[in-house]
Amino acid sequence: MSKERTLSIIKPDAVAKNVIGQIYQRFEDSGLKIVAAKMKQLSQAEAEGFYAVHSERPFFGDLVSFMTSGPVMIQVLEGDDAITKNRDIMGATNPKEAAAGTIRADFAESIDANAVHGSDAPETAAQEIAYFFSSIELN
Ligand code: UDP
Numbered sequence: 001m002s003k004e005r006t007l008s009i010i011k012p013d014a015v016a017k018n019v020i021g022q023i024y025q026r027f028e029d030s031g032l033k034i035v036a037a038k039m040k041q042l043s044q045a046e047a048e049g050f051y052a053v054h055s056e057r058p059f060f061g062d063l064v065s066f067m068t069s070g071p072v073m074i075q076v077l078e079g080d081d082a083i084t085k086n087r088d089i090m091g092a093t094n095p096k097e098a099a100a101g102t103i104r105a106d107f108a109e110s111i112d113a114n115a116v117h118g119s120d121a122p123e124t125a126a127q128e129i130a131y132f133f134s135s136i137e138l139n
Contacts, residue, residue: 001080005035005138007128008077008086009117012070014107015039020073023103023116027077030089035139037075038132042068050131059112066112074132083125086118 010023027034042050047067054060077086091102095114098105108115119125129138 003078003080004082004122004125005076005078005129006083006086006119006125007117007132008075008119010073010075011113011115011117012066012072013109013113014115015071015073017107019107019115023107026089026103027075027086030079030085032077032079032082032085034075035078036133036137037073038137039071039073040132041071044068050128062112076129076133076138083119083122087120090116090118 008027010020014020014023024034044064047064048055051060051063051067054063057063079085089103091098091104091108093104093114094111095104095108096111098108103116104114119128
């Protein structure tokens with residue numbers, strides 16, 4: 001096992017539902033440490049930049065509108081195999097397919113309003129962390 005960092009976002013639907021604390025509890029219960037965090041209302045340009053990899057996908061416009069519809073809670077999680085561990089506790093992209101007891105199964109509404117984001121690989125984790133946090137903001 002290797003110690004890793006990953007970027008997590010609690011999306012506008014989950015922030016509006018007032019479940020930041022419950023989601024943080026799940027990170028902590030699974031051994032992930034929150035080493036940086038900020039709440040932010042994303043601008044259209046910030047959301048488009050973050051999801052640039054999906055810019056050609058049919059759902060891109062709706063995804064950007066959703067991600068700018070309210071504040072998000074952005075955090076860096078650290079721990080053994082943090083990237084995979086976070087993806088495991090998040091559950092599948094579509095909450096209808098997410099395993100019981102995962103964050104998306106318990107808190108997500110739909111495939112687009114699906115409560116959380118988590119980096120999917122070491123390279124994207126490094127890029128996504130640098131997109132939102134400077135080195136002096138990481139503890
Ligand atoms: N998404 C969507 N419709 C789709 C597929 C994805 O709205 O048909 C959104 C959804 O919010 C998802 C995000 O686009 O979380 C990024 O998609 P990805 O396949 O990377 O899923 P994730 O890594 O978030 O599970």
